[in-house]
Amino acid sequence: MSLNLLQAWQAAKARLEAAGLAGPVIDARLLVEAAAEATRADIVGDPYRALTPEQEATLEDYLTRREHREPISHILGRKGFWKIMLNVTPDVLTPRPDTETLVEWVLRDFPERAAWSVLDLGVGSGAILLSILAERPAARGLGVDVSEETLAVARDNAASLGLAGRMALLRGDWTAGLEDAAFDLVVSNPPYIASHVIETLEPEVRDHEPRVALVGGDDGLMHYRVLAPEILRVLKPGGRFAVEIGYDQKTAVEALFREAGAADIQTLQDLGQRDRVVAGAKKPLET
16 A cells, blocks of 8 residues: 555654654655655645655655665755755765855845855855855856866756856866956865864764865864965955854964954854854955
8 A cells, every 4th residue: 555645754754763863854854755756735735645656665765875874965966055956966065054154144245236256165066156146146256176076066056057157167276276366255165174073973974975075184274274375365455255164163264364464354153153154355455
């Protein structure tokens, strides 16, 4: 006898709870919706709609993968971020709500019709850069990443969002080869987890996220030491920057940017009241 939507959701929730997973209610709903090609409204308004045998088999596969701690974003191949939906693969870091803190700061004082140039270092899925471009139609951006596989994901996301015409992509090592004073805004979410911490992370991150997007060296600060002076180099006078940080890296990262000559340095907290983004500006030219 076939499962209906309500039964499928209840059974999925019970399995994920038994596996000790956090957020089993939401995970179960998302997996049922995807497997059954249903919406949240369908589960509420048509709960007795039967799943086909093929849909039941798909749901079984999804649940087994989730029980083995594969991230929902990898199972479904997509993840919502800010106001956009992104394709996600194991080649990119799954976008997280904490990173929206950076986007919010940028947009707060970013004139809607200003033709700003934006550089995203370590562009990944394109989450940060595409969120900015989607909100600011006169802006143009360049995303840089060391991985061609990662750039392919960002390219697909730009195309699906209709933003490919305003975003260029470059395979490279941070700012290597970029001109001085070329950008109005530089953003980055670099790898910032100390090497010895990686094995203590949740399996969803430790076993499924790309290590190159996680590891920040012995103390987690390896990339900021490179980025701080280089971000100031490629910023136009008066241009701004924002970089994501680990919750305990505020003092060290602020110091690196201060040493590089940045002005107006501040640290922003995420919704959990944790230090999350160091932002600032390049000093304007003296008149």
